[in-house]
Amino acid sequence: MNQIKEQQKQLDRIEEILTMKQAEPMSLDEACKYLGLSKSYIYKLTCLRQIPFYKPQNGKLFFEKSDLNRWILRNKSKSESEIEAEANDYIAKKGRQAI
Numbered sequence: 001m002n003q004i005k006e007q008q009k010q011l012d013r014i015e016e017i018l019t020m021k022q023a024e025p026m027s028l029d030e031a032c033k034y035l036g037l038s039k040s041y042i043y044k045l046t047c048l049r050q051i052p053f054y055k056p057q058n059g060k061l062f063f064e065k066s067d068l069n070r071w072i073l074r075n076k077s078k079s080e081s082e083i084e085a086e087a088n089d090y091i092a093k094k095g096r097q098a099i
Contacts, residue, residue, distance in 0.1 A: 025054060025062040034068060 016033060032039055042061075045051040052067040078086075 025064050028061045031063040031068060034065070
């Protein structure tokens, strides 16, 4: 029985995410669910202007999914192969300049 409740929770979460996919702009609650962050942390990020948001004259916070996706992906860590390729490109360019 407990497993059924857990599966129902997962299905509800999936349904929420699919609904959010279509809805723009997102409310604060939807952004919290989408990012997996608490309201207080999102408020802190908006106060520090570290996350993109919209605040119309009614005072409520709204977010665009595309802005949130860019915010999530802003600090990519490069793989070893990407770093090695950049180093090889740099060395090749430096070698051409020396000639």
